[in-house]
Each structure stands twice: as structure tokens, then as C-alpha cells.
Amino acid sequence: MPAYRAPVEDTLFVLNDVFKYERYNNLPGFSDASPDIVEAVLREAARMAEEVFFPLNQSGDREGCTRNDDGSVTTPKGFREAFEQYKEAGWMGLAFDPEYGGQGLPYVLHSAIGEYFSSANMAFAMYPGLTQGAMAAIREHGNDKQKQTFLPKMVEGRWTGTMNLTEPHCGTDLGLLRTKAVPQGDGSYRISGQKIFISAGEHDMSENIIHLVLARIEGAPEGTKGISLFIVPKFLVNEDGSVGERNGVTCGSIExxxxxxxxxxxxxxxxxxxxxxxxxxxxxxxxxxxxxxxxRLGVGLQGLSISEVAYQNAVAYAKERIQGRALTGPAAPDRKADPIIVHPDVRRNLMTIRAFNEAGRAFLIWAALKSDVAHRSDNAEERELSQEMMGLLTPVIKGVLTDKGFEHAVMAQQVFGGHGYIEEHGMSQYVRDARITMIYEGANGIQALDLVGRKLPMNGGRAVQAFFKEVGEFCEENRNDESMSFFTKHLKKGLNDLQQATMWFVQNAMAKPDNAGAGSHDYMHLFGLVTLGYMWGLQAKTAQERLAAGDEARKAFLEAKLATARFFMERIMPETSAHLARISAGADSMMALPEDSF
Known part of the structure; x- marks a missing residue:
């Protein structure tokens, strides 16, 4: 049976020691969440993840959801009760505006606990996750009446939300959308059409479901320029805010x-x-x-979450499973064989996943802090640059963390050997669950194209230049520190490869756009490697400082940080060179084969 323990200590290390959480106390919400409050929130989220959500993960996977004859959907046993606990604890509105009933705490705290919930039960965490996205859209673009009507009940968790984009004939290319909207003269519209792949589209855990639906108003222009967004509640809402009669929206089937x-x-x-x-x-x-x-940020977090829980179970199995002897001689001479964790190839799998998880967690927290600055700072220039940086990082977070999340779920499964292929051990579910993260909310190929085609040149490349400057200055500041030179040497090499790849696009992609398309996937992962390497540089520096300060209580933890950082720099960071070589090869060989030769 699988197990899960939320990595609270690592989250606290990244928040408090690496990124100095208290430096953000000038931002609204941060002063209300002192470090002791943050720790208490994280530990309570960990408890709920481990004790409430995780025990439902395997049973929920086996049972699945059931569509009833009347079009309603029943969620697996225990889900309604778990959602009630989630709702009563106030998790839905943790970082949302107090004006609508939220607690107004930092988004970075919401992001940190989101990892725990997704690791414990990804399918369950998607129900509130989609709701929070719908809440954000209504807050940003809804009128006052819409905000007052829908947001308080969604923040409370009494109502949930969805987004409806995809149709049977169109996914990424929303210009082909056919769902139509007909004005009714009273300010409302009649919406007709079919949407597919709608996560949490129908269920039994909330009083109402607020669908956000893309549709084309009659007579609107063709293509993406003629698409509008509509709020379509499952139940109409009466003037007094109560739930009214059933609307004309039903679940036709469960995928x-x-x-x-x-x-x-x-x-x-x-x-x-x-x-x-x-x-x-x-x-x-x-x-x-x-x-x-x-x-997309939430899906990137899912990639990390699955990688973390898969890693924890692979480590536990590797310590227990005995098979063969260590190459250097028996490690457990009193036993008939050694635990498989002594074997270098098993260590390769485990260290690769661990190095990604700890850097990926720092990456997400770093990005979430930038989001807090973008939405809460009173400095307009600071807000704008943080927003641009978030735009740059979003496709990297989504694309890289989910590609690697799936890859690492498979690597963790491999540690189990044949037992990893058996449902009882739970690894098969992690592989199956992780696979969707690479596809939904914009397939990862689209994320790579978005990064190269839209985010890099935005505002004259200001965001990417700011990223280069930040990483470059870190390398330069620590270059002469003997304890850091190993890390900065490898990080600087990766940064140089990323800068060369960026310049290659500038020189070769405009005249031949296929060059950008052919290199986009490698560029996204090259960018991700450098970002993760930067996270390891920051963590290594912090670990060395804490050890030098005599932090005996965390000595083993900090030494493990440094060992993992060295592994990343030696064994993973050199992959930047391969990505650069493929990018620089251009598109010719990729596009040379005639279509009918495939």
C-alpha cells in the first residue's frame, strides 16, 4: 500500500531560509501570516492531506465517478465528506479577497498547500482547483453584480466552478469553436452547444456549479476575434441569491x-x-x-506533486526490497541479500527524482512570490515586471514540471520492478494520473511554442533579460566563494547555453519560423534546467550559510541538500548542451521527409 508524508520541513526551508519570506511583509496579507502562522497552516494542510484526502486516493481511482440516469454524477465514496471538511476549514478562500469572504493570505501559501493536496489525491484536488480558477476570472472580469452573486458562495465552497473551452472538433484552435450565444433582450443569452473534457463538470459535492463557457454570439466575427465568455450556472440564481430552477445544461456522459x-x-x-x-x-x-x-500554474504543481509522492514510495520500497549484493561487497552481511537502494542504478533513479522535486518546489514558491508581488505591490513598475516574469515562467512551469513529473512517476515505478506494474502498490495510478498533466490546459508542445513565439519577444524581451541578469549576477557574486564555485561554474555554463539558444532564435527564427517550432521543446526544457539549477544554487548557498552558523538541529537535512545539489549540477545540468545542439541544428532534417513518406 502506498504512503504519503507532506514535505513541510522542505517547504519551510525554501520559504524562510532561501527566499526570506518576512522580506515581503510590506505586501498586503503577508503581515497577517507571520512565520509561525505559516508553519501552523502548512502543518494543518499536511494533516488533512495525509489523513483525509490520501486514504481516498486508491479507492477513488478504483470506484471512479458514476453518471446516473437523470444526468447527475455521484463521486466516489468519501469524497463528499472530504470536500465538506475542505470547505469547513476555509481552504477554498485562503488567498482570496476578504471582500468576498476570503482570508487574503499570500498566494505563495495557497500554492504550497496545493502541492500537499495534489500529492495526496490529485483527482480530488481538481474540484476546488477549477473553482479557484473560475473565481479569479470572475473577480478580474465580472461586473459588480456578478461578483457579489457568485464569489462569496464560491469562496465558501458551497458553489464550485468549471471552465468550458474544448469541443469535439477543436481543442487548442479555439477559432473553430461552434457553441453559440443568442441575446435575449434582457441582458441574458441562450447558450447552445457541446463541450468535452470538462473537469468537475457535474458532481454531488456542491449546491451549484458555475460554468464559465466560451461561445460565439450570433453575428460575431469568425475566428478567435468573435469569442465571448459566459457564466452559465447549473441552477439559475434567484434575486435573493438562493438556488433556483435547473438550467439547460446537463452531463451527457463521463469520459x-x-x-x-x-x-x-x-x-x-x-x-x-x-x-x-x-x-x-x-x-x-x-x-x-x-x-x-x-x-497552468496549478497543473505544473500537479507534475511536482505526483513526482513527490511517487518518489516517497519508491524510496520506501528501495529500502525494504532485498535483491542481489552491492558491487562493493555485502552491505547487509547478516541478510541473504542487500536492499536495492545500494545499487547505483536505483540511486540514479531516486536521486534524479529527488533533485527535481526539491528544485521544482523552490521554483514554484519563487514563482508564487512573484505572483504575490504582481498582484499586491503598490509599486507599479515592480508589479509590471513581476507580471511579465510570471508570463515568461508559466509555460516553463507547466511544460517542464509536467513532462518531468510523468517521467519521474515512470522512474519511480521502475524501482518497484514487476511490483510497480501491479495496481496494489499504487505506482501504476501515479503514472496514469501524471500523464494527463502533459496534455490538458494546453498541451506541452503548445507551451513550448508560447514560450518561444510569444513570451520571449514580449516587450522587447524585457522579462527574459531580467531573468538572465538575475541568474548571471548570482553566479558573479558567488564566483570567488570557494564553497560555491562548483555550483556557479555549472550554473553559468547552463546560462551561457540558454543565452546562446536565445540568440540563435533571434538570428534564425524570423526568416524561417520552422526553426522556432523545431527548437521550442528543447528551449523550454533548457530554460527549465537553468531555472532549476538557479534554485539549487540558491539552496546550496543557504545550506552552507546555515551550516557555517552552527545549525546542528538541521545538519543532516542541510548536508543532504548539498549532496543533492552536487548531483544535479554533475548529472543533470550538463543536459543543457544537448538541448543547445538540437536547437542549433534547425528544422531542416525535421521537416525534410515528405508527408506521404510517414
Missing amino acids: EKMGIHANSTCVMNYDDATGYLIGEENKGLRAMFVMMNEA
């Missing part, structure tokens, strides 16, 4: 999926459903992208 069986991924049918325009006509994508960007 038969590879994983996340406990999340109700639905085909949604809209038959003259009443909807309300949110934001401006024909500007729906702008409003939806608030939700999409929130979701």
Missing part, C-alpha cells in the same frame, strides 16, 4: 479516461441554457486566459 478516475471529466450539453456575458463581447479569450494561466 472513459486513462487516469484521474475520481474526477468527473464530462461531456457537457448546453441546450438553450441561460448564460450571462462576463467581460466584453468578443473579448472572451482575454477573460478566459485569467483562468487558463491560473490552471
